[in-house]
Amino acid sequence: MPVNLSAPQAVDLFTVPGVRIGVTEAGIRKANRKDLTLVLIDEGSSVSGVFTQNRFCAAPVQVCREHLALSAGIRAMLINTGNANAGTGEDGLSRARATCEALAAQLSLSPSQILPFSTGVIMETLPVDRITAGLPSVIASAHAASGGEQWLQAAQGIMTTDTVAKAFSKQIVLDGQTISITGISKGAGMIRPNMATMLGFIATDANVAQALMPALSLALAEASFNRVTVDGDTSTNDSLVIIATNKAAHAPITSLDSAAGAVLFAAMRDIAQKLAQAIVRDGEGATKFIAIKVEGGKTGAECRKVAYAIAHSPLVKTAFFASDPNLGRILAAVGYAGIDDLDQTGIDLYLDDVHVAVKGGRNPDYREEQGQHVMKQSEITVRVLLGRGDASDTVWTCDFSHEYVTINADYRS
Amino acid sequence: MPVNLSAPQAVDLFTVPGVRIGVTEAGIRKANRKDLTLVLIDEGSSVSGVFTQNRFCAAPVQVCREHLALSAGIRAMLINTGNANAGTGEDGLSRARATCEALAAQLSLSPSQILPFSTGVIMETLPVDRITAGLPSVIASAHAASGGEQWLQAAQGIMTTDTVAKAFSKQIVLDGQTISITGISKGAGMIRPNMATMLGFIATDANVAQALMPALSLALAEASFNRVTVDGDTSTNDSLVIIATNKAAHAPITSLDSAAGAVLFAAMRDIAQKLAQAIVRDGEGATKFIAIKVEGGKTGAECRKVAYAIAHSPLVKTAFFASDPNLGRILAAVGYAGIDDLDQTGIDLYLDDVHVAVKGGRNPDYREEQGQHVMKQSEITVRVLLGRGDASDTVWTCDFSHEYVTINADYRS
Numbered sequence: 126m127p128v129n130l131s132a133p134q135a136v137d138l139f140t141v142p143g144v145r146i147g148v149t150e151a152g153i154r155k156a157n158r159k160d161l162t163l164v165l166i167d168e169g170s171s172v173s174g175v176f177t178q179n180r181f182c183a184a185p186v187q188v189c190r191e192h193l194a195l196s197a198g199i200r201a202m203l204i205n206t207g208n209a210n211a212g213t214g215e216d217g218l219s220r221a222r223a224t225c226e227a228l229a230a231q232l233s234l235s236p237s238q239i240l241p242f243s244t245g246v247i248m249e250t251l252p253v254d255r256i257t258a259g260l261p262s263v264i265a266s267a268h269a270a271s272g273g274e275q276w277l278q279a280a281q282g283i284m285t286t287d288t289v290a291k292a293f294s295k296q297i298v299l300d301g302q303t304i305s306i307t308g309i310s311k312g313a314g315m316i317r318p319n320m321a322t323m324l325g326f327i328a329t330d331a332n333v334a335q336a337l338m339p340a341l342s343l344a345l346a347e348a349s350f351n352r353v354t355v356d357g358d359t360s361t362n363d364s365l366v367i368i369a370t371n372k373a374a375h376a377p378i379t380s381l382d383s384a385a386g387a388v389l390f391a392a393m394r395d396i397a398q399k400l401a402q403a404i405v406r407d408g409e410g411a412t413k414f415i416a417i418k419v420e421g422g423k424t425g426a427e428c429r430k431v432a433y434a435i436a437h438s439p440l441v442k443t444a445f446f447a448s449d450p451n452l453g454r455i456l457a458a459v460g461y462a463g464i465d466d467l468d469q470t471g472i473d474l475y476l477d478d479v480h481v482a483v484k485g486g487r488n489p490d491y492r493e494e495q496g497q498h499v500m501k502q503s504e505i506t507v508r509v510l511l512g513r514g515d516a517s518d519t520v521w522t523c524d525f526s527h528e529y530v531t532i533n534a535d536y537r538s
Numbered sequence: 539m540p541v542n543l544s545a546p547q548a549v550d551l552f553t554v555p556g557v558r559i560g561v562t563e564a565g566i567r568k569a570n571r572k573d574l575t576l577v578l579i580d581e582g583s584s585v586s587g588v589f590t591q592n593r594f595c596a597a598p599v600q601v602c603r604e605h606l607a608l609s610a611g612i613r614a615m616l617i618n619t620g621n622a623n624a625g626t627g628e629d630g631l632s633r634a635r636a637t638c639e640a641l642a643a644q645l646s647l648s649p650s651q652i653l654p655f656s657t658g659v660i661m662e663t664l665p666v667d668r669i670t671a672g673l674p675s676v677i678a679s680a681h682a683a684s685g686g687e688q689w690l691q692a693a694q695g696i697m698t699t700d701t702v703a704k705a706f707s708k709q710i711v712l713d714g715q716t717i718s719i720t721g722i723s724k725g726a727g728m729i730r731p732n733m734a735t736m737l738g739f740i741a742t743d744a745n746v747a748q749a750l751m752p753a754l755s756l757a758l759a760e761a762s763f764n765r766v767t768v769d770g771d772t773s774t775n776d777s778l779v780i781i782a783t784n785k786a787a788h789a790p791i792t793s794l795d796s797a798a799g800a801v802l803f804a805a806m807r808d809i810a811q812k813l814a815q816a817i818v819r820d821g822e823g824a825t826k827f828i829a830i831k832v833e834g835g836k837t838g839a840e841c842r843k844v845a846y847a848i849a850h851s852p853l854v855k856t857a858f859f860a861s862d863p864n865l866g867r868i869l870a871a872v873g874y875a876g877i878d879d880l881d882q883t884g885i886d887l888y889l890d891d892v893h894v895a896v897k898g899g900r901n902p903d904y905r906e907e908q909g910q911h912v913m914k915q916s917e918i919t920v921r922v923l924l925g926r927g928d929a930s931d932t933v934w935t936c937d938f939s940h941e942y943v944t945i946n947a948d949y950r951s
Contacts (some may be wrong), residue, residue: 180880181873181898212869214883214899247866248900356852361870439769439852439938440946447947453660456625457774460594467593470627485594486627487661525852530940533853534860 126288128414128503128523130406133280133292138273139305141328143167143370146275147267148282151259153252154207154245161256162282163228163263164202164326170370172199173338174240175346177363183211184221184251185241186362192225195237196335202366203228203263204242204283204324205256211361212248220251227257231264242324244285244311244362273307280309283324286532287313291403297392299385300375304331306392310400313355313409313532325350325365325400331389333369334379342367344381344390349397353521354436355408356529367393405521410528413445416506416521423514427464431509432520434462442525445505450496452481459509471512477505539701541827541916541936543819546693546705551686552718554741556580556783559688560679561695564672566665567620567658574669575695576641576676577615577739583783585612586751587653588759590776596624597634597664598654599775605638609748610650615779616641616676617655617737618669619698624774625661633664640670644677655737657698657724657775686720693722696737699945700726704816710805712798713788717744719805723813726768726822738763738778738813744802746782747792755780757794757803762810766934767849768821769942780806818934823941826858829919829934836927840877844922845933847875855938858918863909865894872922884925890918 144166151161166172174193176186192199203224210217221243225236232239243251267275273294280290294307308327333341346365371377378386406414417435422428435441438458444451455474460467474482476499481491499505557579564574579585587606589599605612616637623630634656638649645652656664680688686707693703707720721740746754759778784790791799819827830848835841848854851871857864868887873880887895889912894904912918 179870179873180875180877181869181882181885209866212866212895212899214897216899246864247870248895249866250900361866361873439942443943443946446943449947451659453622453625453662453774456594457592457660460592460774462593464593469594472594482625482661484627486625486629487663525943527940527943529852530856530859530938530943533856534862 127407128411130289130403132289133277135273135277138276138292138294139296139307140272141305141307141370142330142372143170144328144368145267145270146279147263147265147270148278149259149263149266151205151255153205153255159278159282160206161259161263162204162279163267164279165267166200166368167370168198168200170199170368171333171335171338172366172368173342174364174366175342177361179361179363181212181361183209183243183362184213184217185210185243186364187218188221188225189240189242189364192237192240197235197237199240200234200238201228201232202240202242202326206283206285207245208243208249208251209245209247209362210243210251213250217251220253223253224256228260231260240366242362242364244283244324247361276307276309283309283311285311285313286409287311287407289407291400291407293396293399295392295396297388299331299373299388302373302375304329304373304389306396308396308400310404312404313407325397326368327393327396328368328370329389329393330370330372332371332373332375332377333389334377337379337381338367338369341381341390345393345397348394349401352519353401353405354433355405355523402521405523408523409532410526411523412503412526413524414504414521415445415523416519418506418517418519419509419511420517421511421513422516425516425518428511428516428518429520430464431459431462431511432518434458435507436520436522439525445500445524446526448497448500450476450493450500452476452496455507456482467511473510473512475508476500540820541824543702543816545702546690548686548690551689551705551707552709552720553685554718554720554783555743555785556583557741557781558680558683559692560676560681560683561691562672562676562679564618564668566618566668572691572695573619574672574676575617575692576680577692578680579613579615579781580783581611581613583612583781584746584748584751585779585781586755587777587779588755590774592774592776594625594774596622596656596775597626597630598623598656599777600631601634601638602653602655602777605650605653608650610648612653613647613651614641614645615653615655615739617696619696620658621656621662621664622658622660622775623656623664626663630664633666636666637669641673644673653779655775655777657696657737660774689720689722696722696724698724698726699822700724700820702820704813704820706809706812708805708809710801712744712786712801715786715788717742717786717802719809721809721813723817725817726820738810739781740806740809740813741781741783742802742806743783743785745784745786745788745790746802747790750792750794751780751782753794754803758806758810761807762814765932766814766818767846768818768936815934818936821936822945823939824936825916825939826937827917827934828858828936829932831919831921831930831932832924833921833930834924834926835929838929838931841924841929841931842933843877844872844875844924845931847871848920849933849935852938858913858937859939861910861913863889863906863913865889865909868920869895886923886925888921889913
């Protein structure tokens with residue numbers, strides 16, 4: 126059961142003028158499953174993406190990078206589940222390219238105008254024939270699309286071990302124009318994105334200069350997907366793509382520091398954070414949603430080191446699962462996070478508002494019942510004060526339960 | 539159930555002339571439990587230790603470092619379970635010192651001749667009064683000790699979540715003299731030693747110059763305890779202490795490169811590796827023992843990075859638990875291990891002798907049944923060829939099971 130996260134409703138998802146989405150059953154890995162999603166993007170849109178830093182990046186990630194670099198104007202994204210097309214060598218690259226070529230032929234586009242995405246099991250051969258056979262149906266579905274239903278179907282179509290679809294949407298006003306922002310994401314395991322998580326797509330009809338898009342997508346990833354972790358495993362396929370269809374009549378946004386740029390960024394960041402946090406809320410086996418705030422560091426980087434050490438510790442995560450305020454495990458993780466000159470006597474620890482540790486030792490006023498009370502909640506904030514400077518950062522994670530083991534011991538069977 | 543590891547027998551453990559060991563029930567955390575162990579070391583012995591790199595190192599670790607630096611001649615080690623005396627601030631340091639002072643008074647030694655060790659729950663106040671009350675009994679037990687039984691009792695006395703005691707022993711001949719080497723260790727969780735694991739003690743009656751001891755203990759830690767991991771959590775209390783009682787009549791060993799030094803080192807390394815591997819075999823919830831060999835790296839350090847990334851991946855560890863050859867998870871871990879210029883097309887992967895991946899892709903000759911066959915074994919070797927150079931390294935770990943979650947969700951209750 127995801128933590129305080131319910132399934133999206135089509136009526137809550139705004140359509141984004143310039144984007145049409147179709148889904149179909151291509152039988153890629155299992156029958157009777159919508160496993161192929163097509164996103165059609167109108168000509169004149171601005172598009173950019175950020176991708177996994179995993180050196181074993183999947184074939185489609187390599188092709189996406191190539192196609193974005195060619196700047197031919199991205200017009201479609203093709204997403205399959207059931208097969209990650211990662212760890213597949215040269216053959217995998219050829220297959221990713223073959224799907225782009227087949228779709229390009231049917232849409233009268235160049236293959237370089239298409240971005241391919243795959244998610245599922247690693248080191249299996251991508252069944253190009255089944256994907257190709259599914260193209261007419263998914264294209265027809267996209268052309269017939271209308272309303273928020275298409276975004277809901279896409280959110281459902283890209284799920285793997287997710288237990289609930291993830292989609293968020295909002296509208297803002299820019300220069301008197303109503304602008305829609307809608308995003309979807311998927312992911313529940315192999316989640317410690319290093320650029321973005323597999324997969325996140327956010328579209329808006331705002332008018333954004335293509336030149337600004339790389340900075341926009343990177344800033345959004347840094348504020349959202351690059352701050353969540355489920356199990357510390359950085360996927361081979363992580364991809365976040367941002368689309369601005371430029372349908373709105375306001376003046377093009379060329380800087381995030383402009384008034385309109387700041388408003389748009391804040392709204393898109395809100396959607397990006399909701400999508401990223403939704404992945405943690407639906408983390409494999411998650412029963413709790415935990416924010417880890419580290420303050421008083423010399424740099425943001427060392428705050429993140431400490432936050433991730435806590436967020437990845439199996440001992441900390443199982444203690445949260447058990448609602449056991451075994452808080453020494455958090456201090457131990459702070460100690461091995463890799464800050465060589467850390468002085469333990471400067472460290473304070475809070476669980477929500479409960480002051481647990483003072484100057485590296487147990488707070489004499491702390492009572493076990495207080496810690497227990499917080500640990501039983503489904504939403505918990507861990508706050509570590511390093512006492513070394515003014516930097517801070519936050520990472521979001523979940524606990525580690527029996528269900529995680531069950532899911533990952535049985536995933537392929 | 540530990541993996542291919544049975545309880546030691548007293549008859550298999552050689553006594554080490556110059557060392558006597560006692561145990562008693564001090565009621566530190568629970569009643570009717572041998573939780574206090576005393577090791578008496580004869581005058582004239584050489585002693586050194588290596589300790590955790592965790593910045594939140596426990597109070598006894600800090601006191602051990604101080605006392606070893608004073609070079610007053612270590613004459614006793616006092617070890618309690620049930621309480622780690624870590625995350626306890628200045629008060630914890632005072633309590634660690636108080637136990638040394640109380641023991642020193644009864645043994646007519648200086649407090650700086652005593653090394654204190656604590657293992658158990660973090661961030662709880664050490665009950666000095668109970669330890670002090672137990673001293674007469676544990677001293678009497680040490681004076682009455684004879685035979686291998688004392689080592690067995692010590693191995694049992696330092697256990698926490700261990701399911702089986704860990705002790706190994708062997709004899710070698712140096713310059714015509716028979717020399718004994720006996721060691722004990724404990725640990726099952728919070729195991730990713732960075733210097734040594736909590737706790738390892740190895741004693742020999744060989745004659746080793748005190749000046750050589752730091753290099754000897756570091757070399758032994760590097761070849762054994764610093765190559766194992768259960769859950770990636772570096773403990774606050776990791777300690778490895780090496781004792782040479784110098785009772786043997788051979789010439790003092792002053793170099794590990796001398797003939798006698800090399801023979802002694804090889805024998806002690808064998809004991810150290812058995813002790814370190816025993817911790818993994820008894821890793822919390824372990825059902826399999828896995829050696830991860832990484833070859834063809836540019837440096838040993840990058841081989842270790844890759845080996846630890848695999849050894850710490852919850853997805854890899856749960857796949858081993860399930861005997862599921864979901865080997866793409868291993869490739870993904872190789873990819874995010876942190877080698878920035880890694881070329882995935884140079885990587886080969888073996889499971890025992892089964893050639894799984896070639897040049898970053900699935901080996902066309904590989905059959906799933908072959909991988910399945912290896913994964914079902916209780917001892918598995920993962921071999922990764924990086925294709926970048928001549929360096930190699932090996933790390934030992936275990937799988938990740940439901941039992942790990944159960945143990946760590948219930949540890950304190």
